[in-house]
Amino acid sequence: MSLPGRFVSTPVGRVFVHQQGRGEPLLLIHGWMMSHWYFRPIIDALSADYEIFALDLPGFGESDRPAPDAFAYDLGAYADIVDAVMGELGLARADVIGASMGGGVALTLAARHPDRVQRLVLAASAVYPPPLRALDARLALTPVLGPLVFRHLFGRRDFARGCRSFSVRDGRCLDDEWIDYFWARLNRAGGLDAAYACMRTLTSMSENNADPGRVRAPTLLVWGDEDRLVPLAHGKRLARAIAGARLEIVPAAGHMPFIERPAEFLRVVRPFLAAPATPLVETPIPPRHAHSVAR
Numbered sequence: 001m002s003l004p005g006r007f008v009s010t011p012v013g014r015v016f017v018h019q020q021g022r023g024e025p026l027l028l029i030h031g032w033m034m035s036h037w038y039f040r041p042i043i044d045a046l047s048a049d050y051e052i053f054a055l056d057l058p059g060f061g062e063s064d065r066p067a068p069d070a071f072a073y074d075l076g077a078y079a080d081i082v083d084a085v086m087g088e089l090g091l092a093r094a095d096v097i098g099a100s101m102g103g104g105v106a107l108t109l110a111a112r113h114p115d116r117v118q119r120l121v122l123a124a125s126a127v128y129p130p131p132l133r134a135l136d137a138r139l140a141l142t143p144v145l146g147p148l149v150f151r152h153l154f155g156r157r158d159f160a161r162g163c164r165s166f167s168v169r170d171g172r173c174l175d176d177e178w179i180d181y182f183w184a185r186l187n188r189a190g191g192l193d194a195a196y197a198c199m200r201t202l203t204s205m206s207e208n209n210a211d212p213g214r215v216r217a218p219t220l221l222v223w224g225d226e227d228r229l230v231p232l233a234h235g236k237r238l239a240r241a242i243a244g245a246r247l248e249i250v251p252a253a254g255h256m257p258f259i260e261r262p263a264e265f266l267r268v269v270r271p272f273l274a275a276p277a278t279p280l281v282e283t284p285i286p287p288r289h290a291h292s293v294a295r
Contacts, residue, residue: 002037002062003054008088011065012071015085016056021047025091025289026273029056029082031100031126032202033186033195037063038178039099041262050273053094055085057105059194061185066194073197075101075205079108086116099123100230100255101202109243110219111211118277120219121269122256124230127212127238129205131231148198156183166228169254212241219245220267220272224253246272 005018018036026046028039036054043052056063057078058071063172071077082105095118098106103125110117160179165170186195219242223235232249239247248268250257258265 002035005036005062008085010058010081010084010088012058012081014067014110015058015081016062017089018052018054019023020052021050025038026050026052027082027086027091027094027096028052029096029098029102029106030057030060031102032198033060035182035185036261037061037181037254040257042266044197050095053089053091055082057081058101065188065190066192067190068197069154073162073194074132074201075104076112078105079112082109083113083116086200093118095119095121097121097123097269098125099258101126101198103127107215108211111214114216117217117272118219120126120215121222121232121272122290123222123258124224124227124235125221125238126202126230127205127209128201128207128234132231150192159183164212165253168260169224169226169252170260192282206217212238215242218277221245221247221267222250222257222268223247224250224255224257224260227255229255
């Protein structure tokens, strides 16, 4: 059962938002095929100090599932929807935690709507093209045959195997209740179409994404040391691309450190969120004649 929440109207349908706690606003943005529900291991702890807004992106969880010809299902489109949701909620600005695809959305929001993001936490963020290690992933991306394979041959067993083999270090942490919850929502009308559209976007992302260089919010990157989906090398690359960013590595964890090692995840995230948020300010280069005057 989903956590309690309400629907917010957007140009592409209703977006579900779970709200919990009191304090400064903290927005949680989930990854591909997930929802607010996979932040459960950390929501209660964070809500002791913050007002949590955990949303379901269009296409997933309890939110509406617009057709792919009506919504782009890419990072920019999602960032615009998050911006719209924040407007409807009356949130001028918030701290943001984004995981996996949601991390890419959070980064894009910070880059293109900088006034919205006070502090930015990116957990194993999908920003660069991922390695395709699974044979069935490559098959699902082939023209013509791929969509048929994904929509008609992709079953609960495949979903469970993929999550347990690639998303976490130890698949035993994802029990049958976890698998059944997300599988049921993925199979609601329009769910598989939305998931497939997102997969196409994620696997065709540019190697030269300029948005990391535009981020000015204080940024913390959190990565599991054994991430098989978005490798640690991507985290190190992002740490170099985002000015002032810090990378924290969670040991003995895969792609979802907040599920596998929630206490360790919170240990590195909480001090960052509690620290003063001083955005980077670009200092303009003075004109050439200013140097001669100073001399």
